[in-house]
Amino acid sequence: MIRIRLNITVLLITLLTASVAGSKxxxxxxxxxxxxxxxxxxxxxxxxxxxxxxxxxxxxxxxxxxxxxxxxxxxxxxxxxxxxxxxxxxxxxxxxxxxxxxxxxxxxxxxxxxxxxxxxxxxxxxxxxxxxxxxxxxxxxxxxxxxxxxxxxxxxxxxxxxxxxxxxxxxxxxxxxxxxxxxxxxxxxxxxxxxxxxxxxxxxxxxxxGLHFMFSDSNSYSGNTFENNGAGVAVMYSKFIKMTGNTFKNNWGESAYGLLLKELYDGLLEDNLFFRNTAAIHVEGSNRIEIVRNDFIENGWALYLLGNSYENKVTANNFINNTFDVSSNSSRNNNFYSENYWDKYKGYDLNRDGTGDVPYRPVSLFSVILEKSPESIIMLRSVAVDILDAIERVIPSVIPETLIDDRPKFTRYSNDRDKGTS
Amino acid sequence: MNITILKYIFFELLRSRFVISYAVFLAAISAGVAYFSNDELKTSLTLLNVVLFIVPLVSLIFGSIHFYDSEEFIEFLLTQPISRNTVFRAEFLALASSLSIAAVAGLIPALILNGISSTFIFLLFISASLSFIFTGLAFLSSSMNSEKVRGIGLSIIIWLLMSVLFDLIVVLLIVVFSNYPLERFIIIVTALNPIDLGRILILLKTDASAMMGFTGASFKDFFGSTAGMIASAFSLVMWALIPYLFAIRTFRRKNF
Structure with a gap:
């Protein structure tokens, strides 16, 4: 009884002071x-x-x-x-x-x-x-x-x-x-x-x-972590999206992406880490996206660019231990690749300027075959396929002629983002 | 069945320089891979390629060489009251099991360094069965040819055919007939090649299977099911048994 009375007095006092202050x-x-x-x-x-x-x-x-x-x-x-x-x-x-x-x-x-x-x-x-x-x-x-x-x-x-x-x-x-x-x-x-x-x-x-954009322009997302989702991030029908410093991790499964870009125009994708995704980035009908200084580590496909994507720039990225670096369904190349580090690069650097002297072709013959007939995935990690790939890299005839990195980086870009890969 | 001959040849082989250095070689590779990768799945995948490449090759070539080298010994044994079947069976079992033991022993360092996993047990199983299968094929090619060079040559051709050419032909078929539903056809075809079968069984156990997408799902459906397991085990056993039976047939009719 005393307590309630006390409470009421307290309440009254607070009410009083609050009403004096204009709020309670x-x-x-x-x-x-x-x-x-x-x-x-x-x-x-x-x-x-x-x-x-x-x-x-x-x-x-x-x-x-x-x-x-x-x-x-x-x-x-x-x-x-x-x-x-x-x-x-x-x-x-x-x-x-x-x-x-x-x-x-x-x-x-x-x-x-x-x-x-x-x-x-x-x-x-x-x-x-x-x-x-x-x-x-x-x-x-x-x-x-x-x-x-x-x-x-x-x-x-x-x-x-x-x-x-x-x-x-x-x-x-x-x-x-x-x-x-x-x-x-x-x-x-x-x-x-x-x-x-x-x-x-x-x-x-x-x-x-993990994150899903629809018809949303001029947004930015940075420093986020997307892990173990059905698919990491989907950016669809949007313009001017800035994506920086994110981690896309373990988005692994039969139809999983780290990042799905569909009809995205004028995006910037910078300093992100893509680690162990089935397809790190799947690009569909997207134009003028800059993919800069990202790390692609241990993904199934690092970049999957469909032929309806134009004028995207892929520069200064690290491609490490991906089963396929770049894959496309088109034999033409409408995008620009330069100064990336590719761990599969077998060239040399005679003048020691840090840039490989022969261009690198990131699309492998097997990925082209796979695009035509998906059943051939059954030959994944077969010795025969590795031999085919090696021959095709020396004398290209099937892989897109123009899809090359003219100035492949000879050593890996160092950054501390790969701490996230442990 | 006469165990004495089997035991004799088996221990002779286990002590032989070749089998020991084969085991040491594999052990060096597996220890190196396990040490640098630290991840049992990656180790399994890398060692899978090594196993699929080296085990058939060694079993075929060394199987043929061993067969020709022990020709005099076999001839001597056949002068005794022992049936040809017994001699051949002893030779085959001794060689196949010693090669299997060498292969499994060679992979053990990776097991110690990275810990045990079902994928790795599978890998051990695959390498042992490949040793049996390709020893049988080696014996078949050697008992068919009395000339050593031709026998070894045939073994090399068998290896090339099964580990490289077969896959290329399958890829070609897949590309040419890509307009047709091929899943079932591919499952049957891969079961026809023990190397491919081993590769797919391991791949489906690892997370690389997720990359196989829709097509992979249908493979997984089959190979993951009990029926698929039985079918693939059956295929492996047949691959060990049929060449052996053909070889023993040729051996019985052989003129020494």
Whole structure:
């Protein structure tokens, strides 16, 4: 009794001071005056801070309609109990931090999510833990939001019954950083998103893509790690994408890519590491992409460029221990290769200027044969095929005549990115 | 069956300079590969190429040489009351098993350095069966030719045919008939060549199989199934048995 009275006095005092300052603090806990988040949200007005004390709150379908800040202590859990979505933000400049949200059920009608951001400008969603939800963070029609340091863990089983980790639809100027996303359909999904930055995230064990771009121009992603996803990153129908310093790792499987570029124009791909992907980069109908200073290590195919890609520049990369360096379905070459280091290069450097004196042909005869008849993969690692390749390199007749690196680098470019390969 | 002759030849061979240096040579390679790669899968893949290249070659050439070198000994044995079958069987089993032991022993250093894995056990199994198969083929070619040079020449041709030319012909067929569904045909064809069979069985065990895409999936479906396993084991046994039976037939009719 005394405690409650004390709490009420504390509350009154805070209310009093808050109203003096123009904003108040609402504390929510099982023994406080306010016991549910819904109640706190209803009582709040612009500028208020809701403090969530540890405890499990079995609530769902919450709506934030004021400019508030929801600050959760460690151990505060919002459990939607598979009854509906978590929180929907419908007002500008809302901040949600430190909250754990659980159990948002799969729906085939609505995009149920733990946090939904609906048509607002400016929001901060940070340091939250989101477990077992359909969509985790869903941002629609919004701009200038920061999604940072969240830990998102899904239990996706099939692509059709799972949602995306961080889903951005029709947004601009978003900042998505240092999140950890596992077990969803796409780790991060962008559709009609522009001028946004995605950095330092870890996206792994997602069913489809680690990061997925659709119709999203002028974005950049850097310093992210994509590991063990169905496929690493897919960039489709977009322009002006900057991709730097990312790690694409162990995206291995029958139809897995490290990076899939489809109809991407004017991209920059720099300082990335591609390690153990079935196909490190699969390029389809993409033009004017600069692929510079990347490391391709132990991939099945390092570069798979379809014939409908033009004027891409591949320079100063390391190609090490890939089964196939470059593969194409076309006998013409519309792209430019120069100054790369190829570990299969057998030439010499008489004047010791660091550049090989004879050009290198990165396409092997076997990869050309494979392109015509995929069944011949059965001869992978056969001695006969190695002999064929060696002969063809000396006297080329089948491999694309113009697909050459005129100035192959004689020694490997050194950088410390290959630390990631251990 | 007379074990005494088998035992005698077997230990004689195990002590021979050639078999010992063969084992040491393989051991040096496998230790080197394992030491520098540190990854048991990569080691298995590299050693697979070594095994597929060297084991058939050594078994064929040394098998032929051994057969011709022990001609006098065989003639001497045949003057005793021992059947030709017994003598031939002893020779074959002694040589094939000593070569298998040498090959397996040569791969052991990699096992010690990189640890045990199912892929590697498979590799050991493949190298032992290839030793048996190609010793049988060596004996066939030598018992068919009384002249040493021709016999060894035929062995070399067999090796070339099976490890290089066969694959080239298959690739050619695949390219020429690429408009037809070939999966089933290729599975049958590869089962016809023990070297290819060994290569594919190992490749499908490693993560290189993911590169094989859709086509690989159908191979994996077959070779990974019990039926596929039985079929490939059957093919390997047949490859060891049929040349041996033909060789023993020629040997029985041979004029000494």
């Amino acid at each position: 603090e609402i504390t929510v806990c099982s023994t406080c005056g306010v016991t549910t988040i819904a109640q706190a949200l209803a009582e709040s007005s612009d500028g208020d801070v809701i403090i969530l004390k540890p405890g499990i709150y079995k609530e769902h379908s919450l709506t934030v309609a004021n400019r508030i800040e929801l600050r959760a202590d460690e151990g505060a859990v919002l459990d939607a109990d598979k009854k509906g979505p978590g929180i929907t933000i419908k007002h500008d400049s809302v901040r949600i931090a430190g909250l754990t949200i659980r159990n948002v059920d799969v729906s085939y009608i609505n995009d149920l999510s733990a946090v939904m951001v609906d048509n607002v400008s400016g929001c901060v969603i940070e340091r939250n833990v989101i477990e077992d939800t359909f969509f985790a963070i869903y941002l629609a029609g919004s701009s200038m939001c920061k999604v940072e340091g969240n830990r998102i863990q899904g239990q996706a089983k099939t692509e059709s019954s799972s949602g995306n980790g961080i889903h951005l639809w029709k947004c601009s100027a978003m900042y998505v950083a240092d999140n950890q996303i596992t077990g969803h359909r796409d780790g991060i999904y962008l559709e009609f998103v522009s001028s946004s930055s995605i950095r330092g995230n870890y996206s792994g064990r997602n069913l489809r893509y």
